Amino acid sequence: MTFALHGVRRVIVTMGYLLRLFFYGVLVRLVVLFVLGLNVRHRERLPVRGPAILAANHNSHLDAMAMISLLPLRLLPKVRPVAAADYFLRNKLLAWFALNVVGIVPLNRQRTHEKEDLLAPIAAALERGEILVFFPEGSRGEPEQLAEFKTGLARIAERRPDVPVIPVYTYGLGKALPKGEWMIVPFFVDIFVGEPLHFDGDRFAYMDRYRHAMAELALEEKHADWT
Amino acid sequence: MNLASLHLWIPPSVLWTFGAIVALLVVATIVVALMRRGDAGSHVELAARVNSWWVLVGVFAVALLFRRGIAIGFFAVLSFLALKEYLSLIPTRRADRRVLFWAYLCVPIQYWWVWQQWYHMFLIFIPVWAFLFIAMRMVLRGETKDFLRAAGTIHWGLMTMVFGLSHLAYLLVLPDGAPARGAHGAALLLFVVLLTELNDVLQYIWGRTLGRRKVMESVSPKKTVEGLVGGALTTTLVAFLLAPVLTPLTRPDSIAIGLMIGFGGFLGDVTISAVKRDIGVKDTGTMIPGHGGILDRIDSLLFTAPLFFHFMAFFYF
Numbered sequence: 001m002t003f004a005l006h007g008v009r010r011v012i013v014t015m016g017y018l019l020r021l022f023f024y025g026v027l028v029r030l031v032v033l034f035v036l037g038l039n040v041r042h043r044e045r046l047p048v049r050g051p052a053i054l055a056a057n058h059n060s061h062l063d064a065m066a067m068i069s070l071l072p073l074r075l076l077p078k079v080r081p082v083a084a085a086d087y088f089l090r091n092k093l094l095a096w097f098a099l100n101v102v103g104i105v106p107l108n109r110q111r112t113h114e115k116e117d118l119l120a121p122i123a124a125a126l127e128r129g130e131i132l133v134f135f136p137e138g139s140r141g142e143p144e145q146l147a148e149f150k151t152g153l154a155r156i157a158e159r160r161p162d163v164p165v166i167p168v169y170t171y172g173l174g175k176a177l178p179k180g181e182w183m184i185v186p187f188f189v190d191i192f193v194g195e196p197l198h199f200d201g202d203r204f205a206y207m208d209r210y211r212h213a214m215a216e217l218a219l220e221e222k223h224a225d226w227t
Numbered sequence: 228m229n230l231a232s233l234h235l236w237i238p239p240s241v242l243w244t245f246g247a248i249v250a251l252l253v254v255a256t257i258v259v260a261l262m263r264r265g266d267a268g269s270h271v272e273l274a275a276r277v278n279s280w281w282v283l284v285g286v287f288a289v290a291l292l293f294r295r296g297i298a299i300g301f302f303a304v305l306s307f308l309a310l311k312e313y314l315s316l317i318p319t320r321r322a323d324r325r326v327l328f329w330a331y332l333c334v335p336i337q338y339w340w341v342w343q344q345w346y347h348m349f350l351i352f353i354p355v356w357a358f359l360f361i362a363m364r365m366v367l368r369g370e371t372k373d374f375l376r377a378a379g380t381i382h383w384g385l386m387t388m389v390f391g392l393s394h395l396a397y398l399l400v401l402p403d404g405a406p407a408r409g410a411h412g413a414a415l416l417l418f419v420v421l422l423t424e425l426n427d428v429l430q431y432i433w434g435r436t437l438g439r440r441k442v443m444e445s446v447s448p449k450k451t452v453e454g455l456v457g458g459a460l461t462t463t464l465v466a467f468l469l470a471p472v473l474t475p476l477t478r479p480d481s482i483a484i485g486l487m488i489g490f491g492g493f494l495g496d497v498t499i500s501a502v503k504r505d506i507g508v509k510d511t512g513t514m515i516p517g518h519g520g521i522l523d524r525i526d527s528l529l530f531t532a533p534l535f536f537h538f539m540a541f542f543y544f
Contacts, residue, residue: 037311039513143321172315175324185328186307188315188512222507224318 016100017077023101024065025073032062032069035186036176041220042193045166046070050078050129052196053165055153057214058135059143059174064102066173066189067133080105081133082122105132119156126160136210143174144226149211154203164196167210169217175226192217236295237413240472244417245288252280275517283515283524287420291413295399296342298413302396303338308521310334310388312512316502316522317380322370329364330381333357337393344400353390358382387529394536395420395528401544410543414473419488419535422466423527426492430458447500450493459489475543484538488531495530499523 032038047054054067064081071079085106088098098104105125108118125132134156136149157165172189194213199206235242259277263270290301314327333353340349362378398419399412434454442452463485470481499522503511512520 037308037512037514175319175321178321178324181324183325183328185324186311186314186331188311224316224506226319227321 019101020103021073021076024068024076028065029069031184032066032189035184036062036066036172037186037188038066038070039188039190039221040070040193041191043070045193045195047131047164047166049075050131051126051160051163052131053126053153053156053163054131054133054168055136055165055210056133056168056170057146058137058140059170060140060177060179062173062177062184063135063140063170064133066170066191067168070191071131075131078129079103079131079133080125082107082125082135084109084139086110105130109138119152119159122156123159126156126163140174140179143178144171146214149207149214151203151207153210154199154206157197157199157206158203161199164198165210166196167194167213167217168192169194169214169220171218171221171223190221190223192220235292237292238411241291241411241413241417244414244421244469244473245284248284248421252277252284255280272517277517279515279517291417298399298416299338299342299396302392303334305521305525306338306389306392307331307334308514309392309525310384312514312520312522313384313388313502314381316506316508316511317384318376318506319380320370320373320377322368323365323377323381326361326364326368326377326381330357330361330385333385334389337389338396341393341396341400346397349393349397353385357385361385391529391533392525394532398536398539401539410475410539415535415539418466418469418473419531420528422462422469422485422488423492423531425465426458426462426489427496427527429461430454430493433457433461443497446497446504450497455490455493459486459493462489462492480538480542484535487534487538491530491534492527495527498529499526 056063056067064083068076068079068081080103083098083102083104083106085108088102088104089095089106099106105121107121108116111118122132122134134153136153137147138150138152139147141147153165157163169192170189172187175185176187176189177184194217197206197209197213255277259270259274263274286301291298310331314330319327337349337352340352361381365374365378395416398416401410401412401415430450431454434449434451434457437453437457438449438451440452441448442450442455444450463482466485466488467478467481470476470478470484474481476484499511503509510519511522514520515524518524
């Protein structure tokens with residue numbers, strides 16, 4: 001009986017892994033590379049192993065997908081987007097999909113009790129040597145408009161100063177699939193990868209450097225208006 | 228080898244022409260390798276450009292050689308990529324997201340008319356039906372700010388990237404052989420594409436070696452009179468020599484077509500340059516190393532394809 005249960009669990013785990021491979025290896029790549037299309041600059045700055053953090057601006061559900069499609073499939077078991085637990089775990093079906101197929105690291109945005117360490121799941125993932133996709137803005141907000149970067153990024157960097165944080169600037173994903181829309185409209189997307197940042201002891205200075213790096217990347221190409 | 232045993236739908240003249248193109252590429256590759264001898268850091272862009280030509284010719288050959296349907300599908304994908312590059316480049320309105328979706332949907336529909344050989348619908352679908360439908364869809368959304376600019380730019384994109392380019396595909400469904408004395412659509416298609424791309428290269432080479440007097444400096448500062456005229460005349464000579472192999476064109480007509488492709492190609496090129504300059508970008512994309520985007524490569528075809536098609540349709544079909 002226990003043996004049978006064990007076997008069933010193994011089948012489910014394997015199925016989940018295959019689904020994830022199909023999702024990122026086929027579906028996401030089809031959408032990101034054919035329906036959209038990427039202009040990637042400084043691809044060589046992407047991490048080749050974990051732990052590492054890709055810290056990007058956030059405009060669309062496609063953001064994490066586009067970035068993950070830049071990494072080789074061999075790294076897929078180690079690559080996970082950090083995503084809001086209140087949003088992605090709000091019902092059972094979505095939670096199953098988010099956790100097993102998309103492979104998110106769920107993050108609570110609000111403390112449920114005073115002592116709760118909100119960043120603990122991220123620290124644990126980095127401990128496992130994973131490459132995390134992280135959005136310091138915390139939410140998609142208005143498409144193609146930059147919201148304020150929250151200091152959560154600096155708190156993570158302070159805890160793990162050895163982990164490289166790579167700023168990634170994306171443009172166009174919010175046009176293709178903005179918040180509140182379900183239909184993807186094709187647009188070419190720019191993804192500019194920055195130099196890795198390392199923590200130097202001061203959270204505010206660190207966030208300044210991140211903000212500066214993102215602003216520099218944004219200036220690499222002129223973009224037409226989208227309002 | 229018996230070519231008939233391959234069951235290719237194209238005539239042998241197309242295969243021979245592809246052979247000549249490969250020979251030309253071999254020569255170009257050797258010349259560039261000689262130019263770079265001793266200094267691997269020199270002419271990097273030129274080398275990338277020649278490498279990309281190999282890929283482009285390979286993809287084009289595979290698209291053209293096997294089946295009519297595959298060839299038409301290839302041009303549908305090309306239209307989609309060109310339209311996507313264009314719509315990503317220009318300013319668009321958030322309110323028009325769904326409108327752009329309909330614009331993209333025009334691509335498979337337009338190529339479906341080609342596949343069905345529905346000539347009338349092929350001619351009017353984008354200039355009439357899509358034109359009216361897009362305007363209606365936009366006005367129903369109710370956003371009036373920049374309405375005319377958006378309606379104009381979206382339709383301009385459909386006319387050039389979808390309507391204009393689809394003329395290449397329609398060459399493939401012109402009746403094989405009759406009534407135009409041995410014309411085959413694939414041969415005509417190869418003729419116009421080869422001459423247009425060759426014209427780009429020739430104008431570049433003439434301009435780089437002998438170019439002095441600027442032409443259209445405000446649009447494209449590197450273009451010269453010598454490049455334009457030298458290139459167009461060389462293209463005309465090639466058209467004159469190649470026409471008997473691939474087309475039913477009479478000698479005077481082959482000269483007229485050569486000039487039309489030579490100067491029309493130039494106009495297509497500078498038109499996309501004007502668009503890029505308007506927006507403030509150098510290349511339309513990064514899909515083709517050494518060339519830029521799809522639009523940087525096919526800009527001349529946007530003019531030469533419909534010009535060549537309607538010349539043929541008027542005088543020969």
